[in-house]
Amino acid sequence: MRSEPVVQVQALVKRYGTKTAVDGLDLVAQAGVTAVLGPNGAGKTTTVETCEGYRRPDSGTVRVLGLDPVRQARELRPRIGVMLQSGGVYSGARADEMLRHTAKLHAHPLDVDALIERLGLGSCGRTTYRRLSGGQQQRLALAMAVVGRPELVFLDEPTAGLDPQARRSTWDLVRELRADGVSVILTTHHMDEAEQLADDVAIIDAGRVIAQGSPEELCRGGAENTLRFTGRPGLDVGSLLKALPSDTAAAELTPGVYRVSGKIDPQLLATVTSWCAQHGVMPDGISVERHTLEDVFLELTGKELRS
Amino acid sequence: MTTAGGTYTPRPGAAPLPRMIAAQAALETKMLLRNGEQLLLTVIIPTLLLVLFGSVDIVDTGEGKAVDFLAPGILALAVMSTAFTGQAIATGFERRYGVLKRLAASPLPRWGLMTAKTISVLVTEILQVVLVTVIAFAMGWSPQGNPFAVLLLLVLGTAAFSGLGLLMAGTLKAEATLAAANLVFLLLLVGGGVVVPLDKFPDAAQSVLGLLPISALSDGLRDVLQHGAGMPWGDLGILAVWAVLGLGAAARFFRWE
Numbered sequence: 001m002r003s004e005p006v007v008q009v010q011a012l013v014k015r016y017g018t019k020t021a022v023d024g025l026d027l028v029a030q031a032g033v034t035a036v037l038g039p040n041g042a043g044k045t046t047t048v049e050t051c052e053g054y055r056r057p058d059s060g061t062v063r064v065l066g067l068d069p070v071r072q073a074r075e076l077r078p079r080i081g082v083m084l085q086s087g088g089v090y091s092g093a094r095a096d097e098m099l100r101h102t103a104k105l106h107a108h109p110l111d112v113d114a115l116i117e118r119l120g121l122g123s124c125g126r127t128t129y130r131r132l133s134g135g136q137q138q139r140l141a142l143a144m145a146v147v148g149r150p151e152l153v154f155l156d157e158p159t160a161g162l163d164p165q166a167r168r169s170t171w172d173l174v175r176e177l178r179a180d181g182v183s184v185i186l187t188t189h190h191m192d193e194a195e196q197l198a199d200d201v202a203i204i205d206a207g208r209v210i211a212q213g214s215p216e217e218l219c220r221g222g223a224e225n226t227l228r229f230t231g232r233p234g235l236d237v238g239s240l241l242k243a244l245p246s247d248t249a250a251a252e253l254t255p256g257v258y259r260v261s262g263k264i265d266p267q268l269l270a271t272v273t274s275w276c277a278q279h280g281v282m283p284d285g286i287s288v289e290r291h292t293l294e295d296v297f298l299e300l301t302g303k304e305l306r307s
Numbered sequence: 308m309t310t311a312g313g314t315y316t317p318r319p320g321a322a323p324l325p326r327m328i329a330a331q332a333a334l335e336t337k338m339l340l341r342n343g344e345q346l347l348l349t350v351i352i353p354t355l356l357l358v359l360f361g362s363v364d365i366v367d368t369g370e371g372k373a374v375d376f377l378a379p380g381i382l383a384l385a386v387m388s389t390a391f392t393g394q395a396i397a398t399g400f401e402r403r404y405g406v407l408k409r410l411a412a413s414p415l416p417r418w419g420l421m422t423a424k425t426i427s428v429l430v431t432e433i434l435q436v437v438l439v440t441v442i443a444f445a446m447g448w449s450p451q452g453n454p455f456a457v458l459l460l461l462v463l464g465t466a467a468f469s470g471l472g473l474l475m476a477g478t479l480k481a482e483a484t485l486a487a488a489n490l491v492f493l494l495l496l497v498g499g500g501v502v503v504p505l506d507k508f509p510d511a512a513q514s515v516l517g518l519l520p521i522s523a524l525s526d527g528l529r530d531v532l533q534h535g536a537g538m539p540w541g542d543l544g545i546l547a548v549w550a551v552l553g554l555g556a557a558a559r560f561f562r563w564e
Contacts, residue, residue: 052412054564074416078321082412087405090338097334104330105413107320114314144409151317180313 004066005030006152006183007051012060014046014207021046023207024060033174033184035194037293038204039301044187045085047204048154051185052082065152078106081145081153085160088141095124095132095140099147106148119143120169134161142170146177153177155186159193171196191293201293205301219291227260227272229283236279243275244268264288321414331415331423336430339397348388348492349435354442357381360502361446369504371533378443378450379528380501383464385435387499387521390428390465392492395472398424399484402476407563417563428465436461452531456538460531463546464524470553471520477561495521500529520549 007029014022022043027036036044049055050062053069053076062069067076089098096116103109116122119139124132132140138161145153155174159167174184174197188194194201195215202212211218233255240250240260248262260272269288276283321327339345360366361374368376401407410420440448475484497503498512499521505513516522527542 054408054411077412078414079317079319080412082409084405084409088409089404090334090406091400091404092338092341093334097337101330101334102413105322105327105415107322108318110314146315148414149315149318151319176313177315180315180317182315182317 006065007034007185008061008063009047009051010061012047012050012062013058014043014050014055015058021207022050025204025208027202027209027212029183029185029202030200031181031183032199033178033186033197034200034202035198036185036187036202036204037189037191037194037297038187039189042204043207044204045156046207048156048185048187052080052154053077078148079151081148081150083141083145083153083155083158085156086137086141088144089129089137091130092128094126094128095121095136098129098140099143102144103147108149110147110149112147115143115147119173120166135163135166138162139166139170142173146173146182150182152183152185155184157187157189159188159190167193191297195293203293203297203300210300211296215293218293218296225261225264225291226289227264227269227286228289229258229272229276229286230256231258231276231281231283232256235281239279240272240275243271324416324419327415328419328423328426331410331420332426332430335397335423335427339393339427339431342397345393345397348392349385349431350438353381353385353388353435353439356384356496356502357439357442357446361443366503366507372447372449374443374446374448375450375533376504376529377502378439378448379532380525381439381443382436382461382528383499383521383525384496384501385439386432386461386464386524387468387495388492389431389435390468391472392488393431393472394424394428394469395475395488396485398473398476399479399481399488402563403481405564411563425469428469432461432465450532451535453537456531456536457528459543460524460527460539460546463543463550464520467520467524467546467549467553470550470555470557473557473561474553477557477563495519498522500525518545520546523549 005028007027009025009027012022012025013020025043025047027047036047038044046055050057051064051069053073056070064076065079069076096112099116100112103112119142121136121139121143124136129137129140138158142155142158145155159170162170171193174186177184186197198215200212201215201218202209203218204210235252235258237250237252237258241248244250244260245262245268248260248268250258250260253259260268262268273283357377361377364373411417472488475488479487495501498508498516499519500516501521505516505522505526508516517526523542523545527539530536530539530542
């Protein structure tokens with residue numbers, strides 16, 4: 001793998017009037033797939049659009065493939081692929097026409113017919129862009145981002161508004177890009193998308209990166225996993241605690257609902273069930289809950305992602 | 308390093324500039340010719356006006372055949388419809404729908420895009436001039452004068468109207484551009500000496516109307532094609548001033564998003 005980062009953002013500040021959209025943001029993205037995760041208005045699009053050369057930083061530095069996206073735009077543009085959040089196509093153009101045109105702007109484009117086939121755009125036929133469905137418009141924008149065989153692709157909410165099947169198909173394409181050595185920066189507010197696709201996740205809130213790491217690292221780094229079960233109300237939690245390892249907590253959340261939190265492993269599960277057996281308790285609905293990025297986000301910001 | 312041989316294995320690079328510009332110009336022209344409202348403006352209205360005013364005695368066009376007065380005015384109208392109205396509306400909506408933004412991230416440089424737009428305008432104008440000329444000849448038109456002067460007028464007129472059209476498209480909302488470009492088209496059609504001679508207006512109005520780019524273009528074309536004048540320097544001068552002001556303001560104030 002390439003050791004040089006594909007994107008380096010240092011102390012980026014970007015204001016629109018009196019509103020600070022990006023507030024001293026630091027982000028380093030290595031080759032592979034990096035997800036920029038955050039709620040609406042967190043500064044994801046502003047950050048990505050600064051990397052794409054659309055916005056001039058108010059302060060801070062941005063390097064993409066080692067280049068300044070504003071001053072070295074001519075050099076950078078052929079090497080990146082851009083999918084905007086919406087639009088970008090002549091309303092009177094057909095999907096294949098627009099994709100062929102985008103291909104013509106590049107020296108060694110992908111085979112357009114194969115790409116149309118791959119993204120299921122063949123059924124668009126002679127329909128012009130304005131009459132395509134939202135999902136077809138999204139897939140066309142994605143195709144336009146990759147057709148020039150770029151080294152790095154920016155996808156701004158690539159699956160927003162897609163049905164589950166189209167979403168999976170987009171995920172598959174991102175995985176294929178990664179396998180073929182294309183780096184991807186994608187913004188999303190779907191945790192599952194970040195967990196499924198990303199090697200690295202940067203969580204953004206209020207214009208700053210508040211956590212970054214692999215999905216596993218982030219989930220591990222947050223609060224511990226939990227085990228829940230239901231039983232008779234008023235069980236002696238103290239005696240359960242004595243049976244458990246010292247760094248474990250247990251509590252009766254609501255009458256009859258118990259939660260054990262800590263390092264949940266098979267040994268601990270066995271301890272809990274044997275304690276239940278000793279006390280003549282049938283632990284109904286016993287479940288182990290793995291920590292998700294959504295939980296991590298909630299803990300870090302106190303906010304729901306999908307606001 | 309990257310994996311070799313996959314479908315998506317990076318192989319970036321811009322196409323050669325002339326190829327990019329040619330592709331862009333071809334696409335822009337195709338979009339324009341496919342758009343019904345644009346065809347109405349650039350083809351149907353000029354043709355209808357020429358045929359209608361040339362065959363029915365609605366306006367007193369002075370001495371000589373009506374078509375000799377009308378054809379230069381309709382050529383001026385054709386230039387305005389494409390370089391100003393058509394270009395303003397198309398570019399306004401391209402800006403609104405993120406087309407300009409998306410192209411800005413492509414290997415095609417901005418000046419390349421503007422060059423392609425100009426080529427597309429010129430190609431459309433050539434089609435219009437051929438159409439108007441053929442119809443006018445069928446109606447018995449007998450043009451005179453220096454073809455080079457005509458060409459110079461058409462080019463300067465195109466520059467002046469392009470500047471104004473792009474200024475509008477790059478500063479107003481797409482809907483406002485649509486409304487304003489159509490309104491200006493209508494007003495200039497009536498008050499710019501296209502089909503109604505300027506001397507039908509009061510004296511005070513005439514001196515102001517005469518400074519409009521459409522009046523300078525139709526008057527200049529008429530001087531040459533109808534009256535066989537040499538170089539209509541006054542009209543060329545007015546068009547040059549509009550071109551410098553319009554293109555200068557467009558370059559200064561155009562917003563790409």
